[in-house]
Amino acid sequence: MTSTTGGGARAAEASARHLLGIRVENVENLQAKLSKDFSAETWGFRQYRDIGDEVLRAVTSHEVLGSCDALVTNLCEARLHEEAFSAVHGSGMSMASPPTDETIRDLWRLKAEVVAFFRAFGSALDCLAAVAIGVVRVPRPLHRASFSWLTDERQTDSLLRGLADEHADALNDFLALVKDECQGASGDWLDWGLEMRNALMHRARHTSIELSRPRESGLIVVVSDPASLASMTKHDLYFVRHPWLSNMEYMALGSLEEALLREPAWQTMRGLAEFLGGFVERAAESLCNVWQAVDSGKSERKGMWNGLQDCSLSEHEARATIVYFHAAPATRPA
Numbered sequence: 001m002t003s004t005t006g007g008g009a010r011a012a013e014a015s016a017r018h019l020l021g022i023r024v025e026n027v028e029n030l031q032a033k034l035s036k037d038f039s040a041e042t043w044g045f046r047q048y049r050d051i052g053d054e055v056l057r058a059v060t061s062h063e064v065l066g067s068c069d070a071l072v073t074n075l076c077e078a079r080l081h082e083e084a085f086s087a088v089h090g091s092g093m094s095m096a097s098p099p100t101d102e103t104i105r106d107l108w109r110l111k112a113e114v115v116a117f118f119r120a121f122g123s124a125l126d127c128l129a130a131v132a133i134g135v136v137r138v139p140r141p142l143h144r145a146s147f148s149w150l151t152d153e154r155q156t157d158s159l160l161r162g163l164a165d166e167h168a169d170a171l172n173d174f175l176a177l178v179k180d181e182c183q184g185a186s187g188d189w190l191d192w193g194l195e196m197r198n199a200l201m202h203r204a205r206h207t208s209i210e211l212s213r214p215r216e217s218g219l220i221v222v223v224s225d226p227a228s229l230a231s232m233t234k235h236d237l238y239f240v241r242h243p244w245l246s247n248m249e250y251m252a253l254g255s256l257e258e259a260l261l262r263e264p265a266w267q268t269m270r271g272l273a274e275f276l277g278g279f280v281e282r283a284a285e286s287l288c289n290v291w292q293a294v295d296s297g298k299s300e301r302k303g304m305w306n307g308l309q310d311c312s313l314s315e316h317e318a319r320a321t322i323v324y325f326h327a328a329p330a331t332r333p334a
Contacts, residue, residue, distance in 0.1 A: 026284035064134030074124035081117035082269040122197035135287045199243040210235040236264035
């Protein structure tokens with residue numbers, strides 16, 4: 001739901017994001033531009049005035065604004081889950097035999113944070129796709145927004161052929177940014193992160209692999225009881241290199257080097273969070289330019305567009321929308 005917090009609360013949220021190490025100045029700028037154009041008098045965005053159905057215009061506008069808010073929320077959640085993973089993991093996992101109840105619970109918590117992190121990672125990208133659809137006015141339904149669509153050249157090429165030149169240029173510029181990101185030095189991480197999200201959400205889980213952490217001191221520890229050595233040795237969780245493989249295919253790979261990434265899971269999650277934040281900022285800057293160009297009259301979007309195409313509103317939804325847009329100004333987005 002679109003944020004209705006006042007200026008003080010928004011400042012507090014920005015401060016909290018700063019403490020998390022999340023920099024979203026361009027996203028905040030885009031949020032500000034969208035909120036400024038959002039009006040009860042025009043039933044949503046002024047830029048959407050060519051959507052003749054007021055209720056549909058209102059819901060579409062609200063969905064785009066809400067997707068922009070959700071984008072920031074998912075970035076924060078990804079960072080929080082990455083931090084929670086590191087907090088539980090600490091200086092490494094103990095592999096004492098037999099495992100204690102506490103050890104088992106910690107391992108479950110680690111796995112839960114991994115799943116939650118990749119859920120937020122994928123959701124942030126899907127929300128970015130929804131915002132792009134709304135800002136560029138891509139003839140795609142918002143409620144089916146998926147980042148994978150932005151990387152499917154067969155679908156995007158088909159859409160580009162059906163748009164006016166100026167409109168096609170705006171979409172093509174944004175798609176070029178996405179393509180550069182996918183084919184750049186960090187592109188493998190983008191594909192891998194989405195595959196990992198899909199595997200964790202929709203497939204059987206892979207067998208967990210924990211590898212012992214090298215001793216930095218180089219000391220050789222001599223003990224009389226092997227079990228005590230096991231409890232002293234710390235381990236790191238490692239992610240699989242090919243999330244799309246089935247568990248049996250993954251276990252049948254010839255070596256650990258082929259099966260696993262070369263860095264521990266906490267390091268992979270931290271790198272993904274940083275990459276995601278940087279990519280979202282670059283994308284938000286591009287979308288700000290598109291919105292501003294239309295706002296200033298330098299560009300225009302001709303023809304009817306409905307971001308909720310193929311999605312009919314119920315009488316209840318329509319009535320709720322009318323009530324919302326006739327509510328007190330304090331309950332509407334600033």
